[in-house]
């Protein structure tokens with residue numbers, strides 16, 4: 159389907175890291191602020207100089223260099239202020255850009271002929287917005303050339319977007335500006351991480367078992383059910399603080415669910431949930447289109463995630479953070495905007511006067527941008543992933559900082575590590591030495607945002623053939639989906655973000671082992687980068703009900719809600735004991751005191767840019783291993 163003009167960047171081949179570019183003077187005496195290498199799609203036309211362009215200038219926030227240490231102070235189990243999270247207001251105040259930066263940019267705009275009354279600062283102080291800007295005016299200001307690009311989406315539909323290849327600023331302005339939109343930003347469709355193939359299990363036999371966690375279900379090597387997961391991860395805990403606890407699952411248009419599918423699943427696995435729905439939190443017009451009036455909707459992926467998450471945490475209510483915007487390309491920023499008003503591109507959604515995307519003229523289309531009106535649940539489960547290499551560093555850094563801020567506020571953000579082993583999010587190729595993805599390349603291709611050190615990234619395991627479901631029965635997920643084509647748990651090392659303090663010891667032990675045993679392997683990845691996944695759980699053959707059929711689905715899409723459910727149950731125990739939720743968990747799960755609450759995964763291999771057998775300790779296919787909820791609760795209750 160042909161969509162309206164989309165104002166964001168393109169499927170970006172990365173920017174080689176921004177810094178070397180920054181000091182190149184351009185003709186006008188500006189320096190290049192941001193640049194991307196040319197997109198494989200070709201510009202189809204220039205934009206008329208009189209076209210409106212909604213110009214927004216993101217100011218550099220203050221004190222961002224302090225973020226890692228502030229986060230450490232509330233999330234390191236050895237810290238005296240462990241668990242003492244910040245309020246959203248405290249976070250906004252701490253990082254608001256200084257007024258001097260805004261004045262400096264205003265003076266520059268005025269000197270360039272932009273009337274002062276057209277420039278306003280957003281309420282959260284992070285942005286300056288220029289009303290009524292045109293392409294001609296912005297091209298002059300930024301020394302840039304805007305084109306319309308046409309590209310093909312995943313479904314073969316064509317869409318157009320506007321972008322420039324680079325833009326420049328005077329040095330004194332570049333110093334205080336984070337980035338400017340619309341310029342080189344990415345315009346990537348989310349790779350949903352499920353392998354949701356229509357394999358009917360009607361002919362398969364699986365026994366429905368009473369949920370007794372003391373007995374180890376068999377058959378979990380072939381088909382996974384909630385009982386398998388409960389047995390694998392020692393999940394006998396019954397929630398008791400459900401009135402105070404919160405748990406959210408992010409879902410994107412056009413994924414939704416059918417209540418009839420949930421009920422069919424619940425009747426078999428969690429009878430007390432029959433008739434129960436997730437609580438809809440609408441973001442940018444998100445709807446649970448249960449009636450399926452919309453033929454674009456897919457009831458599979460979100461449906462099976464809900465079937466598992468709701469079953470694993472029952473009777474804890476589950477929120478569905480449904481992002482509805484079907485017109486712009488989907489971005490993780492939509493839910494980040496919704497839960498943190500200070501992250502928004504505008505204050506309240508009424509600043510899109512000049513944005514041709516909003517309000518969406520289509521019937522039922524998005525009229526308002528959700529900004530800061532959603533209270534972040536304590537745990538946020540995200541079953542999507544993209545490619546790190548596809549984004550400019552400014553964009554990644556801003557998003558990664560936001561994940562750290564959520565951690566500071568006591569929110570656990572869980573993301574998929576991808577389904578393509580070391581070759582990225584899904585259906586990935588490896589990278590060549592220039593950072594481009596191609597069929598003959600050999601270097602690891604990191605997933606985003608798994609490669610941001612401030613999210614918790616989930617890899618995949620599978621139950622070993624013939625094993626009963628009990629702690630320790632797993633190996634790395636690696637599944638032949640069609641003959642010769644494997645999918646496996648994501649893992650790797652960031653090319654953009656350095657290794658954070660909390661995983662240095664664990665990851666360096668792995669790298670040192672490799673240096674002895676297989677030094678050639680070190681060439682394939684950035685040995686100094688943030689390593690992922692952080693932990694892993696079973697990721698294959700989830701039995702589920704999809705549009706009335708019983709099928710099995712594989713993917714870290716299903717692994718993420720399991721981890722999120724486990725953390726939600728830990729939060730329940732802590733809330734019931736009068737403690738705070740766990741927030742950013744990585745420093746805890748890598749700490750020596752928690753090692754015995756994880757089962758090390760020591761066998762199996764993932765795929766991608768050269769697979770490898772995995773062994774003792776942390777490894778880049780299974781992280782610190784698989785969780786044991788019973789033991790985790792004991793240990794987490796012992797923390798302040």
Ligand SMILES: *[C@@H]1O[C@H](CO)[C@@H](O)[C@H](O)[C@H]1NC(C)=O
Nearest residue numbers: 589590591592593594596599
């Ligand atoms: C990398 O870039 C250089 C310089 O543009 C080029 O000569 C080389 O062929 C590129 N390598 C690959 C693998 O594309």
Ligand SMILES: *[C@@H]1O[C@H](CO)[C@@H](O)[C@H](O)[C@H]1NC(C)=O
Nearest residue numbers: 587590594595596597598599
């Ligand atoms: C990969 O290598 C094969 C064989 O050397 C060659 O035929 C093919 O064109 C290459 N593909 C790319 C994308 O470079």
Ligand SMILES: *[C@@H]1O[C@H](CO)[C@@H](O)[C@H](O)[C@H]1NC(C)=O
Nearest residue numbers: 392394629786787788789792
């Ligand atoms: C499961 O957790 C309980 C605590 O709830 C613990 O006593 C038990 O040893 C754990 N089981 C295993 C197999 O680790």
Ligand SMILES: [Ca+2]
Nearest residue numbers: 759773774775
């Ligand atoms: Ca291991």
